């Protein structure tokens with residue numbers, strides 16, 4: 001049986017259209033899928049929509065449509081975006097948390113934890129931020145008493161809730177982190193979680209009273225299950241068991257505690273210790289030309305528009321070259337154009353075109369099959385740790401090396417005195433181009449395929465540039 005690889009993106013809120021930040025996380029999952037597929041593994045990319053949130057209700061109300069119509073319309077939009085961006089070549093699974101199978105799974109899971117003695121009744125008294133879909137502390141608010149992230153006043157709640165005994169899992173969680181140093185990446189995020197758990201966990205409310213929207217607690221019709229409890233289970237609720245556990249959960253750093261603390265504790269409480277995810281990777285956030293992405297500023301960038309103007313591969317390359325995965329950064333179209341010209345047009349594009357021209361003039365044959373194994377060990381280590389930035393640097397170093405070799409050997413001059421020697425140099429450069437092409441496959445698949453086609457023909461011919469200067 002071949003190995004399997006299962007990666008998830010966050011299950012996105014659909015009260016807004018997908019923007020470049022969502023595309024960033026989803027491309028990351030796609031890079032991993034392409035990489036593992038090339039290694040011959042059976043792959044699954046799961047993405048989806050978190051619909052059982054108050055936000056969905058509010059957004060539908062604002063537009064005067066039913067929540068069902070609103071959700072299906074938005075879901076269609078998100079699905080078509082991932083299709084247009086060629087995520088996993090269209091072979092991704094999209095889970096909706098309003099799906100009936102999902103709801104059934106969530107209720108069974110809730111019941112299981114209850115039966116195992118990890119859910120108790122209690123009264124919750126405190127503040128709740130709908131924007132966060134989370135309980136929020138007085139100390140988190142700004143001077144005017146609003147949530148600093150959402151600029152809204154939190155609701156004051158006092159109601160009967162069911163509580164998950166998160167405290168009971170502190171020891172097991174700390175053991176999990178120390179036994180699996182790569183369980184949470186990057187390391188700064190891991191340290192953050194470890195010190196959070198060490199500082200002492202509290203039991204958490206996992207239901208809301210009297211809400212009409214959401215999945216009902218199986219044994220109490222007056223309570224709906226907390227939207228995060230429900231959303232986390234979407235990773236497993238509709239996926240085939242053969243893919244469990246998830247190999248990587250790609251998330252934003254703002255939802256790290258849900259994934260690195262609550263989610264594994266939930267799995268342990270249900271007796272799913274064999275299905276603990278292998279890795280949780282929290283990416284950073286980026287600003288758009290220096291300002292925060294915000295709905296009110298209307299500065300959200302549509303990934304489809306950028307890819308139509310510059311090409312999908314350009315967008316993919318730029319995001320992971322310019323915004324090291326796991327760190328914060330800044331996105332600007334001006335910078336994208338710069339990188340396009342320097343790295344893609346002048347770097348990769350120029351090398352490929354020069355080598356092809358030389359090969360054509362020397363009447364050389366293409367390489368049908370590369371003899372070295374796909375992906376060397378350095379590259380594999382980078383990909384396994386989701387070090388996309390370093391992987392790209394590694395590839396571009398090879399491009400520079402090949403350029404240097406061209407410049408120092410000057411086969412276009414050598415050919416006048418020693419054709420055989422010139423041909424030998426160019427043949428070697430062809431192999432280098434093919435090696436680069438293979439490493440590019442997970443990152444810029446269309447370009448890699450074009451290079452492969454050009455260099456596998458019985459006669460290599462020069463073609464129009466891969467990246468015309470802009």
Ligand SMILES: [Zn+2]
Pocket residue numbers: 129130131132147148149150151
């Ligand atoms: Zn908030």
